[in-house]
Amino acid sequence: MTYFFRTRKYSAALSATLLLFTTQCDLAPDYRQPDLPTAEVYPRNTPLDTQLPAISTIAWQDFFPDAQLRGLITQALANNRDLKIATSRVEEARHYATVQGASLYPQINANAIGGKFHTPGLSRYDGANSTLTFYSGSIGANWEIDFWGRIRNMEESAFQQFLGSMEGQRAVATSLVAQVARTYLADRAYNDQIAIAEQTIETRKESYRIVKRRYEVGSGGKLDVTQSYALLAEARQQFHQLQQLREQNLNALTLLVGKPVSLPAGSLSFSDLYLSQPLPAGLPSDLVLNRPDIIQAEYALRAVDADIGAARAAFLPRVMITAAGGTSSSEFNALFGGDSATWNFMPVISMPLFNGLRNLGNLKLAEARRNTAVAEYEKAIQTAFRDVADAMAARHWLTSRIEETKHQIAALQERTRLAQLRYVSGYSAYLEVLEAQRDQFNTEQALVQLHQAYLTSAVDLYTALGGGFPKAHTIHTEQDDETTDKPHPTKTPQLPPAKRSING
Structure with a gap:
């Protein structure tokens, strides 16, 4: 029974999170x-x-x-x-x-880092010089949720x-x-x-x-x-x-x-x-x-x-999510080993307080x-x-x-x-x-x-009276070979909702 209620609690939290992500104001x-x-x-x-x-x-x-x-x-x-x-x-x-x-849409990027890092002895407690080798590869995403x-x-x-x-x-x-x-x-x-x-x-x-x-x-x-x-x-x-x-x-x-x-x-x-x-x-x-x-x-x-x-x-506050997943290791051969995986997930909320009006x-x-x-x-x-x-x-x-x-x-x-x-x-x-x-x-x-x-x-x-070209007609010149349909209002003197692809 405890497991059942715990599952219901997690499901409710997940549903609330999804609702927050999908419900947006205009x-x-x-x-x-x-x-x-x-x-x-x-x-x-x-x-x-x-x-x-x-x-x-x-x-x-x-x-x-x-x-x-x-x-x-x-x-x-x-x-x-x-x-x-x-x-x-x-x-x-x-x-x-x-x-x-x-x-x-999310902005997705791939990153790869490889190199050596030298630390002088003066900065170490034991006074010994140190040289480290580091390799890393990751895919990261940044996304501003447009609430x-x-x-x-x-x-x-x-x-x-x-x-x-x-x-x-x-x-x-x-x-x-x-x-x-x-x-x-x-x-x-x-x-x-x-x-x-x-x-x-x-x-x-x-x-x-x-x-x-x-x-x-x-x-x-x-x-x-x-x-x-x-x-x-x-x-x-x-x-x-x-x-x-x-x-x-x-x-x-x-x-x-x-x-x-x-x-x-x-x-x-x-x-x-x-x-x-x-x-x-x-x-x-x-x-x-x-x-x-x-x-x-x-x-x-x-x-x-x-x-x-x-x-x-x-x-209003801006909500951004940064996430990345990848692998890192001090040895290139071990870069894709089982213990080399890395990840991060960082939601960020930014609230404007003062920007000079x-x-x-x-x-x-x-x-x-x-x-x-x-x-x-x-x-x-x-x-x-x-x-x-x-x-x-x-x-x-x-x-x-x-x-x-x-x-x-x-x-x-x-x-x-x-x-x-x-x-x-x-x-x-x-x-x-x-x-x-x-x-x-x-x-x-x-x-x-x-x-x-x-x-x-x-x-x-x-x-x-606007004669010459129908509203859905595309006008071609020598530099334009693409076809793009325009919105075509028909029954009332109202333009239609313009939620359509700009690619025609």
Whole structure:
């Protein structure tokens, strides 16, 4: 019976010890997503159409209809230096999270010692010199038991930063796609404007020839000739200016793509569904799930919550265990004999008493950083809301402006025709023709710019809604051949718990 109770007592002690080792506290605050600091719907929101997919779910390969543009985007994603920098930062964050998490596990080392130790006679009671030979081999382990979650929260903070860096990479890639598309649209617009300028030059050459001929036969004045030539020179100057702007735009495209590009002449005309039809924007709450900069800001908020937990745990005792086992002997041949075994087991408890208010300062610092992270998260949402609203307003008003400008051009063309007839018939001065031609040319150029702005607004709306890359999509560059899956929030505007391997 005595043996039974003694066994029960030892079992209870062992169970309590195991419970102490396995039960751990987490002092990090419970994560609470801040309220959405925007209206519940967008102004001028397009009614949701069940026949159209949500714009943010469309991959960029499907959104852009032009094969040449898709090729440029593909090259940019492979070669752009900004994206390569973002990819490198993902790897930095990945390895930093690995380093932070390594302290959760025992640190095991092997040690071997062998040598002679000489003791002079002066230090011995008998005055005789002594030389000892000693050999030792051991395997030791050091382990900090993370009772209060200090190490786990440090690892969690690093992991959240890693996830945030992946969203940062996605944000850079999304922005890069949009920049390439905008620059490409600008090139197509310059081509159209150059074509209008060339046609205008030919028209004004003919007008100058007629006016000059009338002057030579005595039916016109020299002032008309001078005005006609000035109008021709003006068209040529604008033609050269457009050529300059197009070349500079190509230089910008080369920088984005990361290699020299050469684009043949093309026309600014897209008829694809996603650029010409209403684009459903969804609800502002969708931004929390789709915009990479907002998701990155939320990961940063989660990271500082973990930092607060680590800072709180620093006030509590740290429990460490050091253990080693091995063998030692004065003779190498006897090193592995039966009587040469050695071992040690040393639990250590360290309680911080005074460190110059360092722990308190670290806690206050983490709390202040959380306040900053909350404000940055809310600002990211508000900025995204404005981006979407601006793009939707642009698409709404540009549609009306384009239609009115088309009517204006038709009226100006008729005005130019009538002014030329009146001049040839001698009913008006050439100044009327000059003003009519100039107004028509400027309005035709403005129509191209409006068309470009309308197509660009589709790109802006697509980007503002977080379109381009699904959240679980990995962006590859020439320096990155690994596949890493990102967390994929689905039903609610909440990021999932980030307890997963950083290796994908």
